[in-house]
Amino acid sequence: xxxxxxxxxxxxxxxxxxxxxxxxxxxxxxxxxxxxxxxxxxxxxxxxxxxxxxxxxxxxxxxxxxxxxxxxxxxxxxxxxxxxxxxxxxxxxxxxxxxxxxxxxxxxxxxxxxxxxxxxxxxxxxxxxxxxxxxxxxxxxxxxxxxxxxxxxxxxxxxxxxxxxxxxxxxxxxxxxxxxxxxxxxxxxxxxxxxxxxxxxxxxxxxxxxxxxxxxxxxxxxxxxxxxxxxxxxxxxxxxxxxxxxxxxxxxxxxxxxxxxxxxxxxxxxxxxxxxxxxxxxxxxxxxxxxxxxxxxxxxxxxxxxxxxxxxxxxxxxxxxxxxxxxxxxxxxxxxxxxxxxxxxxxxxxxxxxxxxxxxxxxxxxxxxxxxxxxxxxxxxxxxxxxxxxxxxxxxxxxxxxxxxxxxxxxxxxxxxxxxxxxxxxxxxxxxxxxxxxxxxxxxxxxxxxxxxxxxxxxxxxxxxxxxxxxxxxxxxxxxxxxxxxxxxxxxxxxxxxxxxxxxxxxxxxxxxxxxxxxxxxxxxxxxxxxxxxxxxxxxxxxxxxxxxxxxxxxxxx
Numbered sequence: 316x317x318x319x320x321x322x323x324x325x326x327x328x329x330x331x332x333x334x335x336x337x338x339x340x341x342x343x344x345x346x347x348x349x350x351x352x353x354x355x356x357x358x359x360x361x362x363x364x365x366x367x368x369x370x371x372x373x374x375x376x377x378x379x380x381x382x383x384x385x386x387x388x389x390x391x392x393x394x395x396x397x398x399x400x401x402x403x404x405x406x407x408x409x410x411x412x413x414x415x416x417x418x419x420x421x422x423x424x425x426x427x428x429x430x431x432x433x434x435x436x437x438x439x440x441x442x443x444x445x446x447x448x449x450x451x452x453x454x455x456x457x458x459x460x461x462x463x464x465x466x467x468x469x470x471x472x473x474x475x476x477x478x479x480x481x482x483x484x485x486x487x488x489x490x491x492x493x494x495x496x497x498x499x500x501x502x503x504x505x506x507x508x509x510x511x512x513x514x515x516x517x518x519x520x521x522x523x524x525x526x527x528x529x530x531x532x533x534x535x536x537x538x539x540x541x542x543x544x545x546x547x548x549x550x551x552x553x554x555x556x557x558x559x560x561x562x563x564x565x566x567x568x569x570x571x572x573x574x575x576x577x578x579x580x581x582x583x584x585x586x587x588x589x590x591x592x593x594x595x596x597x598x599x600x601x602x603x604x605x606x607x608x609x610x611x612x613x614x615x616x617x618x619x620x621x622x623x624x625x626x627x628x629x630x631x632x633x634x635x636x637x638x639x640x641x642x643x644x645x646x647x648x649x650x651x652x653x654x655x656x657x658x659x660x661x662x663x664x665x666x667x668x669x670x671x672x673x674x675x676x677x678x679x680x681x682x683x684x685x686x687x688x689x690x691x692x693x694x695x696x697x698x699x700x701x702x703x704x705x706x707x708x709x710x711x712x713x714x715x716x717x718x719x720x721x722x723x724x725x726x727x728x729x730x731x732x733x734x735x736x737x738x739x740x741x742x743x744x745x746x747x748x749x750x751x752x753x754x755x756x757x758x759x760x761x762x763x764x765x766x767x768x769x770x771x772x773x774x775x776x777x778x779x780x781x782x783x784x785x786x787x788x789x790x791x792x793x794x795x796x797x798x799x800x801x802x803x804x805x806x807x808x809x810x811x812x813x814x815x816x817x818x819x820x821x822x823x824x825x826x827x828x829x830x831x832x833x834x835x836x837x838x839x840x841x842x843x844x845x846x847x848x849x850x851x852x853x854x855x856x857x858x859x860x861x862x863x864x865x866x867x868x869x870x871x872x873x
Contacts, residue, residue: 317375318382319417320647322639323362323407325396325540326387326424329494331362332640333408334664335369340434340653344372345664345714347640350839356494362643363409368666370410377410384420384650386427386642388451392540422646424450425615426458426466428637431645432614433460434653435660436632437767442469442606444598447615447639448479448493449543452535455598455615459606462655469605474543475530475550478594478617481516484554485587489580490567497716499584500622501747504793505575506585513586514561519597526590528553558583575746575792592623599627614641619716621797624768625775635662635715635771659770662719663805665712666839668859680845685856685863690808695862696815698855699727699825704737705855706830707808708844712837717772718829719799720752720806722837722844724853727816728788728826737788737826740852742833750797751782751789752827754813758800761786761824769800772827785822799827808857 316338322331334345348357351364370377383404389396397403400419404412422430428450429443440461447454454477457470483493491498506513516527531546538546559565562579574580595617603611610630618624618637634641688694698705704726713719724741726733728751738745750772753761758769761782768774775795782790789796801810809825817823829837830844832851838844841858848856848863856863 316381316651317373317379318384318647318650319366319369319380319408320384320386320643320645321362321366321408322386322643324359325406326385326389326392327639327642328359329356330638330640331357331360331365332636332643333362333365333369334643334647335373336647336651338651340648340651342644342664344369345644346666346712347714349836350665350712353836353843355834355836361407361409366408366410378413378415380412380417382418382420382650383408384422384646386422386639386646387424388421390421391451391536391538392543394539420646420650422642422649424642425453425456426649427642427645428614429456429458429460429466429612429645430648430652431636431641432612432632432634434648434656435634435644436610436612437656437659438610438612438630438632440606440608441610441612441632442602442608443612443614444595444602445615446478446595446598446613446617448483449474449477449547452533452538454479457598457602457605460612470601473530473533473535474538475533475546476526477550478526478591479615480547480550481526481528481554481590482587482617484551485558485583487551488555488558488566488583489574490571496616497619498744498747499587500620501791502574502581502584503588504622504748504791504795505581505746506588508793509581511582511585513582513589515593516557516586516590517594519593522601524594524597526594528557558586561586572744574744588622591617591620592626595620595623596627613637619773621773622775622795624773625765625795629766632659632767633771633773634660635713635717635719635773637773638716640715659767661805662713662715662771663711663721664714667711668708668841668844670840680842682845682863684849684866686866688862690857690860690862692811692815695808695855695857696812696819699725699812700821702727703854704733704740705857706844706848706853707806707857708830708838708841709806709808709857709859712839715771718827718837719771720801720809720827722830722839723809724828724830725809725812726788726826728786728824729822731787733788733826737828741828741831748791748796749789749826749828750799751786751824752799752801752809752813753824754817755800755802757817757823758798762796762798765798769798772797772799786824789824789826
């Protein structure tokens with residue numbers, strides 16, 4: 316049995332994705348469409364490339380698919396838009412299923428989010444909190460999940476009582492897209508660090524919460540996509556008016572690269588961040604209370620807010636793909652849950668770097684402008700200790716928005732200046748922070764211990780005195796970092812360098828950020844890696860088991 320889960324248009328219009336599981340709930344392949352079509356967030360595009368990758372990985376054809384699971388109730392949002400399931404699949408996915416139309420299962424959006432979190436976790440029972448912009452009828456939900464039992468919906472909050480809307484409004488007030496909420500979070504840290512007094516815009520009351528911008532009148536179960544869009548725009552506009560009143564301006568007074576120096580911009584970002592932190596902390600306790608256990612899973616777009624995640628007590632699990640791409644996995648798992656798990660989900664489920672761009676083990680690509688050598692850990696370590704900044708592309712790509720050392724840019728973070736250089740290389744604003752990666756034992760000395768969040772770089776942790784001393788390049792202005800702990804040989808090149816650094820008496824920690832230029836998705840294939848390497852001022856590229864350097868740099872120095 317083969318089940319293809321998708322986040323796809325017309326309901327899933329951003330972060331489209333496809334995930335293939337077998338009849339035992341085992342994941343065969345999972346990819347976001349942006350990695351395939353090279354268009355960030357893949358707006359309004361069907362996940363055709365991602366779906367084809369999944370089929371190729373399994374060695375099957377579209378006609379072999381038994382079920383296509385959608386991570387939305389498309390019938391509510393687009394009633395009678397499609398005459399048949401075949402028409403829906405042609406529009407949403409685009410695969411040629413031949414004469415066979417797979418069964419189509421429409422999974423409510425928040426249920427798909429919840430399933431993607433719990434079944435990826437190491438827990439056998441947990442409370443699950445889903446918080447995002449909106450599902451079909453809700454913005455926040457609490458569930459109880461337990462192996463072998465039907466999931467139980469415990470609480471739901473209406474769509475326009477949305478924490479996601481509140482954050483979207485702050486992001487757009489700052490001049491960002493709502494898809495750039497991570498920038499808002501990074502900017503908010505300046506408010507925390509400076510001790511800025513921000514108004515509280517949420518009232519926590521027993522088993523509920525009320526936002527300063529109240530929800531609209533809604534008719535549960537009947538809103539179409541058009542109604543949802545109208546209500547979203549109304550509520551976001553009201554939130555922006557609130558931020559304008561707080562800041563005394565209707566937007567920043569400086570360019571984006573100087574937002575950290577603008578008190579009004581920092582105030583708006585910090586105010587919105589407080590809304591999320593206060594509300595999610597309260598909702599997390601309600602979820603644990605409803606489930607009757609301490610184990611908690613988070614999902615939905617708001618679960619990407621690392622600063623908030625880092626404030627919550629454990630045991631806490633956030634999957635590597637908590638945003639909308641993750642409902643491709645959650646929808647498939649709702650149809651066929653996995654069996655007993657021995658640990659948390661491995662995120663390395665995407666395209667192999669030795670995949671479509673390689674023939675007979677070699678890339679059929681022009682590398683005449685590059686100097687190639689066999690990868691040597693000692694040489695790579697020496698380059699990094701010499702202050703060089705490079706990239707790694709090895710094995711199967713990680714899923715989700717965080718590069719986890721298989722599609723990463725790396726550097727030694729022993730000075731604060733490395734942040735400036737890497738931000739310049741990536742064409743990013745200089746006020747944005749970076750994360751660190753190390754082994755578990757040393758990580759316990761560098762920052763507050765995290766049980767699960769550091770597996771996927773999804774929780775902020777306060778740096779210790781040692782962390783601030785040896786790795787200032789990955790400590791943000793508020794004294795936190797967003798750490799990754801690397802186990803075993805999950806990412807061979809980076810793991811080997813960390814071990815080599817330790818053997819040489821150097822702090823075994825690296826700066827780790829995504830391997831992509833501004834506005835680009837994370838690299839996927841060898842062709843992507845070479846293109847990004849050439850376009851950016853990087854010193855070296857690890858591609859599989861080979862090391863590449865730019866010929867003009869080896870001939871003319873650094």
